[in-house]
Amino acid sequence: MAADTPRRILDAAADEFAERGLAGARVDRIAERAGANKQRIYAYFGSKDQLFDRVVEDRIEQLLDAVPFDAVDLPGYAVRLWEFNLAHPSLVRLLLWHALERPGEQLAHSVSSHERKVAALRAVRGDDGWPADRLLGQVLALVHGVTLAPGPDPEHVRADLHGAVSRLVG
Amino acid sequence: MAADTPRRILDAAADEFAERGLAGARVDRIAERAGANKQRIYAYFGSKDQLFDRVVEDRIEQLLDAVPFDAVDLPGYAVRLWEFNLAHPSLVRLLLWHALERPGEQLAHSVSSHERKVAALRAVRGDDGWPADRLLGQVLALVHGVTLAPGPDPEHVRADLHGAVSRLVG
DNA sequence: AGTAGCCAACTAACTAGTTGGTTTGCCGTT
DNA sequence: AACGGCAAACCAACTAGTTAGTTGGCTACT
Missing domain, CATH: 1.10.357.10 (Tetracycline Repressor, domain 2)
Structure with a gap:
């Protein structure tokens, strides 16, 4: 369907990680928030830890631009x-x-x-x-x-x- | 043996929580660090969450005194x-x-x-x-x-x- | 007798990561 | 228009490891 699945996952993960941190975040919850399913997360980002790093880099860039x-x-x-x-x-x-x-x-x-x-x-x-x-x-x-x-x-x-x-x- | 078990637990928990946070901390690790066993933690402090609160209050007091x-x-x-x-x-x-x-x-x-x-x-x-x-x-x-x-x-x-x-x- | 403690096994729930099977839309070929 | 392949995505169950909290039986000191 939508080709922006990685983007939606990043945004949902940013919310989840901001609320609960790396240890407190749940991958299933990120998938639910993104309206996507878990395998897409692992297909695009590999692991919970890697997803966290990508999210932080992504948001830092937004801050520096803004x-x-x-x-x-x-x-x-x-x-x-x-x-x-x-x-x-x-x-x-x-x-x-x-x-x-x-x-x-x-x-x-x-x-x-x-x-x-x-x-x-x-x-x-x-x-x-x-x-x-x-x-x-x-x-x-x-x-x-x-x-x-x-x-x-x-x-x-x-x-x-x-x-x-x-x-x-x- | 030693009557200072609650104190040892508090100190060990402070280290563990400072390193890993509430979600990342492990009760078994706290017990090991304290040289005590898990049941003493639950006997004295009730739950992981309550222990966290007690630790923070305890350390804040130390800071304000110091x-x-x-x-x-x-x-x-x-x-x-x-x-x-x-x-x-x-x-x-x-x-x-x-x-x-x-x-x-x-x-x-x-x-x-x-x-x-x-x-x-x-x-x-x-x-x-x-x-x-x-x-x-x-x-x-x-x-x-x-x-x-x-x-x-x-x-x-x-x-x-x-x-x-x-x-x-x- | 009673209190503080230890050890070890246990339960019940949770969680990261995986797998198999199915659906849907797209694109070039015929 | 019809066909076949292909990649992205969905659903759901599953594995294997972890974890908070519990229980029962034992020791030692007072």
């Missing part, structure tokens, strides 16, 4: 990244599961993307003053932290985050 | 909290697992402790200027973020964290 880095406007970038996280809580959960259940495994996409960000930042700000990698680390730490400990009022959080990054940059 | 809040020296508090996290990575993992596998469940200890912190902060800084809860939120966000995305050099991270919180406070 929130382009802006070395000139770091506070704006931080806010946009936080907003994306706020709008896609299941992606945040998926990345946390990955960090916990695949300890020490770095994702190729995010590593190379990070290197590009540092280079762009250095090009804009020059080599003097704060090292670019440490500045970027502080900005991302703020975004991650704010994402994990969401304040009650998003408007305040947005303003606070923007202000905090502005102070870091200035 | 790192007392200091409303006067927020940068120092932030650094001490980060250092504790750095020295106890398994506790960080345990809390992340708890956040993921028990969504929406707040821990009574940490909620009341948080309220005490906000009150102490308000008492020191007065009601003018930045609201105490938002300031504390920013500080904790920084610590959490730095903990999750550890820079390569701890000395730099320490200095950056101290500086960032100082700028927030000032």
Whole structure:
């Protein structure tokens, strides 16, 4: 029937893994959510573990495409990244599961993307003053932290985050 | 024999849960790590789920005792909290697992402790200027973020964290 | 006698992964 | 239009291993 079966499986698996993690997810449930049957999962992705890896890579790519880095406007970038996280809580959960259940495994996409960000930042700000990698680390730490400990009022959080990054940059 | 069997079980369970999470942990493995046998686990703690809750509560208490809040020296508090996290990575993992596998469940200890912190902060800084809860939120966000995305050099991270919180406070 | 503990086997349910047989739509050939 | 092959997909049962939780019988200390 539909030629998009692998896509449907990936999406269903993303939901299931985001909710329950790798160990808690059930292959039968993924098949049911995808409106497909189990053998298709094993035919396309081999195993539960491989499916998990594919899902995480797939979603990371979507994140990196959706929130382009802006070395000139770091506070704006931080806010946009936080907003994306706020709008896609299941992606945040998926990345946390990955960090916990695949300890020490770095994702190729995010590593190379990070290197590009540092280079762009250095090009804009020059080599003097704060090292670019440490500045970027502080900005991302703020975004991650704010994402994990969401304040009650998003408007305040947005303003606070923007202000905090502005102070870091200035 | 030893009357500290419940304690040994709690410690072994903390290790197992920190490594594998609730869904990934195995009761038999906990018993083996504790040098005890399974029935003692069920006799003392009832079920795997209840054991998980007890472990998390137990460790949260240890954290709150080990790192007392200091409303006067927020940068120092932030650094001490980060250092504790750095020295106890398994506790960080345990809390992340708890956040993921028990969504929406707040821990009574940490909620009341948080309220005490906000009150102490308000008492020191007065009601003018930045609201105490938002300031504390920013500080904790920084610590959490730095903990999750550890820079390569701890000395730099320490200095950056101290500086960032100082700028927030000032 | 009673309490805390150990050992080992057991149950009942669950789960990743497999297999056999069947259906459906597509595409080139006749 | 009719035919034959082919790949994607479905259904359902099955295997084999795992796992939370239980039970019964035994030991040791107090």
